[in-house]
Amino acid sequence: MKTAQNIFNLPALILHELSHVLVSMLFGAYLNDFKVKKHTKGHIVVLLNIVGLKSDVSVLCVAMSPILVPMMFVLLSIINPVFSLYFVYAVLVYKTTLPSPTDFKVAGISVPSVLEV
DSSP states (O other): OHHHHHHHHHHHHHHHHHHHHHHHHHTTOEEEEEEEEEOTTSOEEEEEEEEOOOSHHHHHHHHHGGGHHHHHHHHHHHHOGGGHHHHHHHHHTHHHHSOOHHHHHHHTOOOOGGGOO
């Protein structure tokens, strides 16, 4: 069951991690390394080593950047109703498309209970 769920979540996971990388590039940082691990609870964990973030604001923006993923789906749904299915997908995998508990911790913000693993 966890394997099927991981496969279903994979596109959202890729977009989530890509949002970190793209926003970090806006701040002049870069991805030095990444690791993909399997968490003890069965889900996939991706660890990014982003180098070159020079301020707390840049760290905060990069950590919270996955919020752009569901926002993008909403905007695409408004522009063209065909994209509404992407929004439905984002709702189904909301824990993957939103900032993770680790993202909140990196940003120095307490983790909302709805996102606790």
